[in-house]
Amino acid sequence: MATVPFTITVVGEGNTGITTFIHYLKNMTGGRSDSDGTNFKPDVGVTLFDLTTNNGNVRFELHEIADRDICRQTHYEKTDAFIVMYDATSPETHVVSSFVMDIAQTCPKVPIIIVANKIDCDGISEADIQAIEDTDVIPMSAKTGRNCFKVIDSILTILVGKDTYIEG
Ligand SMILES: Nc1nc2c(ncn2[C@@H]2O[C@H](COP(=O)(O)OP(=O)(O)O)[C@@H](O)[C@H]2O)c(=O)[nH]1
Ligand SMILES: [Mg+2]
Numbered sequence: 001m002a003t004v005p006f007t008i009t010v011v012g013e014g015n016t017g018i019t020t021f022i023h024y025l026k027n028m029t030g031g032r033s034d035s036d037g038t039n040f041k042p043d044v045g046v047t048l049f050d051l052t053t054n055n056g057n058v059r060f061e062l063h064e065i066a067d068r069d070i071c072r073q074t075h076y077e078k079t080d081a082f083i084v085m086y087d088a089t090s091p092e093t094h095v096v097s098s099f100v101m102d103i104a105q106t107c108p109k110v111p112i113i114i115v116a117n118k119i120d121c122d123g124i125s126e127a128d129i130q131a132i133e134d135t136d137v138i139p140m141s142a143k144t145g146r147n148c149f150k151v152i153d154s155i156l157t158i159l160v161g162k163d164t165y166i167e168g
Contacts, residue, residue, distance in 0.1 A: 003050060003057040006159055007078050011065050011099055012085035017117040018064050021085070021142035022047050025062070025152070028145070053156060055164045060152070076103070081111045081155050088116040088124055088132065088139065111158045113138065115151055120144045 010018050022045070025031065031049025045064040050057060063079075084099045100112055116132045118124075120141040132139040138154065140147040149166065156164040 001057055003059045004160070005059040005061060006080040006155070007061045007063065008081050008083060008155060009063045009065055009076075009079040010083040010085060013087075016085045016087045016090075017142040018085055019045070021115075021117065021140070021148060021151075022062050022064055024142050024145055024148050025049060025060075028148075031060075051152070051156075052167045053160065053164050054167055055160050058156065058160065060155075076106045076110075079107070079110055080159055081113065083113050083115055083151060083155075085115045085117055087118050088128075089118050089121045111155075113151060113154050113158075115140050117142055119146065 010022065012018055026033065026047050026049060029049035029051065031047055033045065033047045047062045047064075048059060049062075050059050052058075082099075082103055084103075100114070103110065103112055114137045116137050116139050118141060119129050119132070119139045120143050129139045138147055138151050140151060142148060153165065156166070
C-alpha cells in the first residue's frame with residue numbers, strides 16, 4: 001500500500017517543548033531525523049516517522065521552526081497542518097494567537113492544532129487541564145508523553161479522515 005506523506009510544521013516560542021515533543025514521537029515510532037543535508041537549514045529540524053493506520057500508511061515529516069520569518073518564507077506553502085505550541089505554565093509564551101493569526105492570514109486553509117505543553121508541572125491541576133481542553137486546545141506533556149499521540153490523532157482525523165487511528 002502506498003504511503004501518504006504529510007508535512008507538519010511545529011511552531012511556538014522557544015522553550016515551550018517542541019524539540020522534546022518531536023523526540024518523544026521519534027523514539028516511540030522508530031523515526032529518524034534528517035541529517036543528510038537534503039532538507040537542512042540552520043533553523044529547521046526535520047524528523048520523519050511512519051504510521052500504520054486503519055486507513056493506510058502515513059509518513060509524517062515534522063519540521064521544527066525556530067524563526068517565524070523563515071517559517072513564513074519557506075514553510076507555509078508546503079505545510080499540511082500546523083501545531084502551535086505554548087507552555088501551559090508560562091503565560092508569556094501564550095502568544096498563540098499571533099502565530100495563529102499569521103498562519104490564518106497567509107494560508108487560511110491549512111489546519112492548526114493548538115497544544116498546551118508541560119501539564120505535568122506543579123501547579124497544574126486536573127481542573128486546569130480540563131479547562132484547557134474546553135477551549136479546544138490539547139493539553140499535553142512531552143515529558144511524560146501524555147496526550148502526545150492525541151495530537152497526532154487529531155491531525156490524522158483532519159488530514160486522513162474521521163475515525164482514523166494508529167494500528168499496531
Ligand atoms: N516539565 C516539563 N518540561 C518539559 C516538557 N517539555 C519540554 N520540557 C523542558 O523544557 C525545556 C525546553 O524544551 P525544548 O524541547 O528544548 O523546547 P523548544 O525550545 O520548544 O524546542 C527543556 O528543559 C525540556 O526538558 C514537559 O512536557 N514537561
Ligand atoms: Mg527546540
